[in-house]
Amino acid sequence: MPKGVRFEIINEMKARYPITMLIRIAKVSRAGFYKWKKLIVYKLRRTNLEDAVKSHIQAIHTIRPYYGYPRITDRLRDEGLIINHKKVYRIMKELDIKSVIRKKRKYFGVEPSNIYPNLLNRQFKQDLPNVAFATDITYIKVGNKFYYLSVVQDLYNNEILSWKCSERNDLKLVLETIKDLCKKRNVHGSILHSDQGFQYTTPKYNQFLEKNNLLGSHSRKGNCLDNACVESFFSHFKCELVYLSNFNSEQALIQAIEEYIHFYNNERTQKRLNRCSPVKYRLTTAA
Numbered sequence: 001m002p003k004g005v006r007f008e009i010i011n012e013m014k015a016r017y018p019i020t021m022l023i024r025i026a027k028v029s030r031a032g033f034y035k036w037k038k039l040i041v042y043k044l045r046r047t048n049l050e051d052a053v054k055s056h057i058q059a060i061h062t063i064r065p066y067y068g069y070p071r072i073t074d075r076l077r078d079e080g081l082i083i084n085h086k087k088v089y090r091i092m093k094e095l096d097i098k099s100v101i102r103k104k105r106k107y108f109g110v111e112p113s114n115i116y117p118n119l120l121n122r123q124f125k126q127d128l129p130n131v132a133f134a135t136d137i138t139y140i141k142v143g144n145k146f147y148y149l150s151v152v153q154d155l156y157n158n159e160i161l162s163w164k165c166s167e168r169n170d171l172k173l174v175l176e177t178i179k180d181l182c183k184k185r186n187v188h189g190s191i192l193h194s195d196q197g198f199q200y201t202t203p204k205y206n207q208f209l210e211k212n213n214l215l216g217s218h219s220r221k222g223n224c225l226d227n228a229c230v231e232s233f234f235s236h237f238k239c240e241l242v243y244l245s246n247f248n249s250e251q252a253l254i255q256a257i258e259e260y261i262h263f264y265n266n267e268r269t270q271k272r273l274n275r276c277s278p279v280k281y282r283l284t285t286a287a
Contacts, residue, residue: 003028007036053083054091059139059146061097063169064197068099071222078231079238114206119217120155120193124229125272129156129282132191132217135177136230137169137199138238142247149237149257150177152192153230154185158270159278160233160261161185165254174199175208182212193217195227236264 006026148169152162162180194200219226273281
């Protein structure tokens with residue numbers, strides 16, 4: 001009988017019988033058994049890690065289909081997964097994931113995408129509320145499904161003013177988030193900054209901004225630092241909530257998001273805001 005099989009039998013029976021007796025009967029060494037067990041645990045962890053990396057890569061590709069393996073590698077690193085770019089390339093090839101590269105083409109009766117200038121230009125600190133907002137989308141895995149969180153942030157005090165969560169990463173999610181913003185704040189003449197995701201470059205998005213007197217602003221292509229404030233919020237959100245939780249339903253996720261954003265806005269202090277929470281800073285400066 002091969003040693004590997006004998007080790008498996010020992011592993012199954014060691015809870016009922018002394019390991020010394022099992023090793024003697026199987027005619028193997030204790031050191032050999034523990035070495036085999038360590039190797040099995042290592043392989044299992046490696047498999048679980050690779051599965052997690054695959055899930056992250058698929059989710060990033062869904063949100064940013066124009067990211068190639070170098071940018072996906074950078075995004076994984078931002079989320080705490082330090083993976084070699086060659087491995088990311090191999091996994092993407094295995095999953096048949098490719099970046100979507102836009103090609104110049106003639107349009108016949110089709111409206112082109114709307115790309116706005118970078119009006120914000122990394123001016124993340126504003127002197128007054130409602131002058132400039134930033135928006136973006138991130139993903140959250142719940143079981144075998146992905147959910148997408150869209151937020152709008154006031155760059156005056158980093159307050160999250162509006163948010164929506166959906167199973168679909170689409171234009172509807174974005175517009176519902178901004179509609180909610182328009183109900184809460186005076187957005188006339190305000191800047192609304194985003195990246196160049198497909199939702200933010202559609203003619204319908206452009207029409208919605210014009211209708212509500214919002215000034216569109218876009219990050220430079222592939223430059224996440226141009227929208228660093230929202231990226232920073234998502235980083236805190238994932239580290240302080242998502243990675244520490246095990247959501248078992250959509251309802252549990254929605255409730256957790258609502259509670260975290262209330263905490264972020266009303267209790268979580270920020271150095272940039274004189275150690276105040278976003279809401280306290282706004283109320284203090286308005287007084």
